Amino acid sequence: MNYNNQQSSDEIIDRELQALREPVESMHGVGDAIRTMQETPKSKRTLNLRWPIGIGSVAVAASAIILVGSLSTGKAYAGELHAISAAQLGQHTMIMKCANFVGHETPEWTTEWYLDHQRHASFEYRDHGRLQYMEVGDGTRRFTYSAGSTSPSGYVVKEQALIDEDTSSLMTIGTVDSYLKDDFFKARKIEKQTNVDLNGRTCDLYLLANGCYRIWVDQATRLPIQREVYSKGVTLWERDTYEYPATMPEDKFKEPTIPGITAFDYIAARKTVTDSFTQPGQVQTVGGVTISLKAMVKDENQIVALWTTSGLDGRTDFAVNLQVEGAQNQDKLGEVVESNLPSVDRTILNARLRVIYGQPFKLPTTVKIAVWSGDNGKLDKNGKPVKKFVGWATFAVDQVIDAPHIENLLHRPVQGTGEGIALNTKKKG
Amino acid sequence: MTDKELAKKIGQGDAEAAEAFAREHYPAVLRLAFRLCGHREQAEDIAQETFLVARQKIGSFRGGSSLRTWIHRITLNEYRQWRRKRQTLSLIDHDLANHDAGINAFETGHVLANAMKNLPEKQREAFVLFEVEQLPMNEVAQVLGVPTGTAKARVFYARQNLRQQLEGRSEVIKDELQQSTI
Structure with missing residues (x-):
């Protein structure tokens, strides 16, 4: 790309962004939103069930946001289904299985979900039975295993911690009416067959979009009980089934032992890290400023120092901060970034150094942290103290906490709280 | 008034606080939904779903982020649900594509x-x-x-x-x- 092209592309982007930032014309206006906010809260969809299952690769792979299932056991009855449809989050039991044929005679991959009140488990199998991914959670902690594309891994986190970047944690299931009201289906042929037999159960069958969607529906509740998706109306692409209420196989909810895998316990590691904050740590005084190195953490591609300073407590806008002897650096110097870590008496600063992926470094090592103080009480135009570099604090370090993925340990928020995997004591924002 | 105090008021049924919240955030929610999904009507649906969820959850807002961040996050989640549904539908038909010809x-x-x-x-x-x-x-x-x-x-x-x-x-x-x- 030459400079002129880049410049003109940037000009287009910036000019067009001005238009995209304009308010969007609304047919209904803000009125509906105001009324919604002023009303007594009500269920988002009155007959929907919300599955408290984290959507990881399993769910994404399944592409099954609208789920239906089978009642192959024939144990579910209308009254129970009504009860289920009215149930609140986590107050029901279900098993859902999804077979993804994607045009082949046998499924390319299968997924299973088990939901029992606060407990849940999900599994994805590839290659006719090889476990690719699993999650088991009991409402307080969650075990995750992934065969991964390079190497398998397993870890334990606090429930509801955002490990997967796709943060939509709930799945919905609606009555067949949610399909029938959908613009997509409304614009296409809909055929209904009544009293159809499905594994000994009498139900209604809806053929939507010229038979591309086939949904077997409980006659009393109108909840789907099986769905099939066909490509071009002919080739079976996916079949989703589930049963509810269901007798749960207990073995599905046990944290498994997987040969060759030691699950990393982020909950315990987080406690180790945060416990270190209550300790004095290694202390150095440089130019009248006290630096307390609380802990060091590393993963495959970064080393992090956690420390406090008496110099400019709470500031993170320092240009030069961290050097680690023996580390194969990607950057010359480490930067300070914010974290979701709790503070004790002073803000825990989090300086990180990116290193060449997978390159080890030897312990003990020498860690140098830049020391800053205020410049004789001078203030900048924003009223903040002018900072002044006063030297380096040097520490001999012989212990570093290993974590497979530092972000999970230091940063990932618990959904809806903005807090870290272990709950924070200090609110941000 | 802090975001947490505002959320508490809305949760307690304060109509004025609820209106102020909706007026402040609706334009951004609608624009975000529209710029992400590309369909005006669908964006309005996503915005409406967003405020339904917001009304349900605002009583438990803990101040861990700003309300602006919080409502954007809900919008993003609603958009993602919409998108997953559309991904499945697109298997059947691709004619949803471009409404902006x-x-x-x-x-x-x-x-x-x-x-x-x-x-x-x-x-x-x-x-x-x-x-x-x-x-x-x-x-x-x-x-x-x-x-x-x-x-x-x-x-x-x-x-x-x-x-x-x-x-x-x-x-x-x-x-x-x-x-x-x-």
């Missing part, structure tokens, strides 16, 4: 909006939040649930991607405009 093709913003459709989803979300919604990077990170560095990288790569798409586009636009006025 015709004269709209020459409106300012259309070229970039079209190019944004070709971005990887994660880059597009970050780009819209940062460049269109103009949220600070730390809020973008909070909404996406990723570290700030990751959010920055996504915005950077999105812009790089858009540059590549738009290379030479300025000449094409001139041609299109000339033809449209003939």
